[in-house]
Amino acid sequence: MKRSTLWKRVISAVLSSTLLLGAALATEHRADAAEVSGKIVIAGSTALLPLTQQAAKEFKKSHPKVKIVVSGSSSIAGPQSVTKGVATIGACDWDATKAVGGFPAYKGLKAYKIAKIPFAVIVNKDNPVSNLSVEQIQDIYEGKIKNWKQLGGKNEEIVVINRAKGSGTRVNFEDKIMDGHTIKTTGDNYKEVQKSGDMVNAVASNPNAIGFVDLAYVKGGIKAVSINGVKATTANAQSGKYIFYGYGYLLTKGEAKGADKAFIDYILSKKFQNGSLKKLKFIPVK
């Protein structure tokens, strides 16, 4: 009895490892075949990830011999991985060839502007405040305005939520909204979150919170406030009336070549810019 179960285990172990080995060999084989015709590795911004993923999916169809690996961690990982040679294309929410937001300029990289990204200042959906001026947002984040009553809301203390230092969204927020004013990063009404999704959760779960996020993330328990009376819509960001937007960049080491160049050309093509890119709530740059 015992022996038979042991045998069963041994056999199943052998069988499963054979299967695994087979699978590993199969993928290995595929990778080998693809390497011949070029491999694109994309790393960096999570804000641009939906865009690069969609582009990769479509690009693979027209260029079946090119292998594309897409991943996202943070904007700064884009220029870093390209500089180190870990990735062939880096995605970043700012032009990393210039010194921005406390980060150094990455020399030897070439930046391709691929999309305009609209951002939104968000509050809880139960908050009666629906419009803020840039000065008011600056005052809130500087700690000068502390109560929603001062802005026509309820008599409640404002809870200020910020992204961690180095977030691409925060870099754009500091650039476009704070405009030289420093965010007060202390106090019992202040907290920082890691990712865009955490920001949404934090604001949705606290009725007195204010935060900022990509426009594409606005849904559910949060709402985007108008800035200077202009509604946060892609149309308003496209026309430039709405001021809280940034640009997404792809970076390569030197001029893009081969498969990388074909991929960037595809993203910049009229077809992609006016098709999938628009559908994902980004704004075409061409």
Place this chain on the structure above:
Amino acid sequence: MEKLSPDWTEATRLWTAHRQHWITKYRSDRLFRFFCLASIVFLIVVLSAIVLFVSKTGLLVFRDVSPWEFFFSSRWDPEHHRYGAAVFITGTLYVTFVTLLMATPISILTAVFIAEMAPPRLQQWLRTLLDLLVGIPSIVYGYLGATLLVPWIRKLTGAPVGDGILAAAIVLSMMILPTITRITDDALCAVPNEWREANYALGGTKIEMIAKVLLPAAKSGIAAAVILGMARALGETMAVVMVIGNVAQWGFDLITPSSVLTSHIVMQILNVDFHSTANHALYMMALLLLFISISLIMMIRRLRLKGGSSS
């Protein structure tokens, strides 16, 4: 005549087979020893590579920042080249302390109940439940903490945010409770039954038996349980980062958003340039975390040895 003469060929065959048998045996024996040795060498190489890499990168921070500032300044502001980690170091120790303060008594009482009072069916059931709880991933605890606990703390204390040391300590207590309880339970069950009977024979009550016989006898096991719980609380990252607020400021009043070593490292590590002082400072914090947990474990191990020899 022929029959009596020894069959040399057969003897040689037997001898060779015999020898071959032992050679193979020795060989497999040696091979096994080699694999054991290789495993331990592999482990040592990996561990020392980690320590080496972390300390090599971490110590670079002292090229730009004085040790005094790093350990004793509470101002973490990489934009203005201020790299004081005192808030995170104190925060880690403080969270661990508050967690143990909450989790230890509850765990020990639960273990006493399971080991001494619960009827066998309930005992079995509770043990299975606790074993299941140990296996729950920390992100689940963190998520429950962020969505249920934090709003509740906000309502109860009137804090505007609700994130902070208290939320982190409660979540961590929940996480380490099953670990401490199960190991304490095992330690209590290892106490010989005669000791319990001796207490009753002397006219002792059940409470006296638990307080004066059982717990002192099991104290080294309980210490081990607490170490393991502490090690988990100290190194926990995901659950903490979701409820602590992640602000580089003191959180002594328990409800001000604060930060600890683990949560701060995970918040920042993806967002710093690899060759920046900020990155070196984060590695130094990781090294410190390693050092704190090793020294705490050593401390309690020594405590345990002392306890073991006296009992």
